[in-house]
Amino acid sequence: MTAGPLAFDGSTIDGGLYSTVTGWAHAAPPWLDQLVRIWSGYGLALFGLLMLGAWWWARDRGPVVMARVLAAPLVVVAAYLANLVLKGLVEEVRPCRQLPGPPTLEACPPPGDWSFPSSHTVIAFASAAALWSVWRGLGRLCLVAALLMAASRVWVGVHYPHDVLAGALAGLLLAAPLALLAARAAPLVDRARAGALAPVLGAGPGAHAIPS
Secondary structure (H helix, E strand, C coil), rough: CCCCCCCEHHHHHHHHHHHHHHHHHHCCCCHHHHHHHHHHHHHHHHHEEEEEHHHHHHHHHHHHHHHHHHHHHHHHHHHHHHHHHHHHHEEECCCHHHHCCCCCCCCCCCCCCCCEEEHHHHHHHHHHHHHHHCCCCHHHHHHHHHHHHHHHHCCCCCCCCCHHHHHHHHHHHHHHHHHHHHHHHHHHHHHCCCCCCHHHHCCCCCCCCCCC
16 A cells, blocks of 8 residues: 555654544535635645736836746745655655545545645745745735645645645745845846836836835
């Protein structure tokens, strides 16, 4: 059932808590499980839409804000790639393959698709960190969505609680400094706004402060 003798068994950390949460899922109303399943599978699209909205809003803001908005997708990709490296180093077997129990709400990923840390959670929290550096109000909304994404990955049965906790920490710690460093590209944004990219980057009067 496991992926091999060298694969890590995460059930010794919080397998009991995982079984409790998935037990709640099986006892929950079908409509709730369906909502969680949809969110778990497709909710990452919301973070992309929030980044798109942040770009549109930043067209009338200063170059620092726009630089951070443009960097946000790159920051998330960097966090995701770093997480893939960590997954390959740990090689933790998915709980739905390690522990006995009823079928999980989401199909269990194939052997070799490692569990630690949760990639969905890394992407969600990296997005929250990147957008927080742009606009704290939007960052707060994104953070709530990230928490819901992390919880859903345990609820549907594809991750241990420690997988999503590590994913949240990794996403924040990897993305936050990169998002702040993106401000150094502000002079490039200023120059680009004076050229052919002006319709995309906006006028950017530079007088707007980043809202809290």
